[in-house]
Amino acid sequence: MKKFEPVIVAFCCHYCAYTAADMAGSQRLPYPANVKIIRVPCSGKVDALHIIKAFENGADGVYVAGCLEGDCHFKNGNEKAARRIDYVKKYLEEIGIESERLTMVTMSAGMGYRFAQTATEITEKIRKLGPSPIKTAITQ
């Protein structure tokens, strides 16, 4: 049987998490290729629809990476994102998708190591959870 490689979508805020990803690259810190980064102007810009569509289109895991608490470039977009994530987690459970597949994380632009570590940890968590039930249903 082919080894399961999860597809993970990471919505990364331009000002912090995306820059942290750049930093990880500059520091030659490896992180799993499973993580597909989508740059957004602010984590608060990530809509419930973006997350749900990611799962519908075969993502096994999704995470939203915003700035550290109190450091949002747009004042409180990261707090709004965190509330939205909680809301979408409940909807995922209603649909029948484990809410652990969706996570909110925060980091500063200088945290290249944290970016690589988070990407690795989330990839491993999703690998343990296995393929998303939606992906499984599509392939059956």
Add this chain to the structure above:
Amino acid sequence: MITAERKPLEELIDYVKPFKRILLLGCNECVTVCAAGGRKEVGLLASGLQMALLKSGSNIEIKQHTLERQCDPEYVEELVPMIDGSEAILSMACGCGVQQLATRFKDKPVFPALNTQFMGASERQGVWAERCQGCGDCVLGITGGICPIARCAKQLMNGPCGGSTGGKCEVSEDVDCVWQLIWDRLKSLGQEDRYVDIMPAKDWRSGGGSGPRKIIREDLAE
């Protein structure tokens, strides 16, 4: 505006399961403002339903559309060219919109995706509170612009009951005693005399007590 909340996904799945093609229909008015049944919620529900159904082994084609208003026949008429492609309609409008569809498309099953709640106002982002019960005989001019019908659990018309403590209602500590609010406001307006006037027993006929209500404007009606 009219406020509403989405029904549980499980209930909606039961409605649509027997069909192969459905039309999921949003409304651009009140339910868009209260984030229950606008274009975005239509997209979210379509994806959620699709995924939940896939998991249970069924596959339904869900066509998405959002009307400017589902409660007006002019807008509902827009659906005529597309309605034949769907076996049933799942409406994300308030109860008025759902019924408008059921009246226009007599051979199509129509299901509500929302539980219509109340006529409310936005207190702050994401919070809506009941403000009007459409009693048909507005008393806001006497009560300082604060409604005892919609905001008093007992709909008292002449001051608070004994359950009013520290400005809160006995129903819940989160509910203000509306008569405390009315008194405070009348006092700040220098209109305490309004409070002293006894309001007669309310005639509920104008509030639906005589059956379904209708407004006919002779100058507009065709």
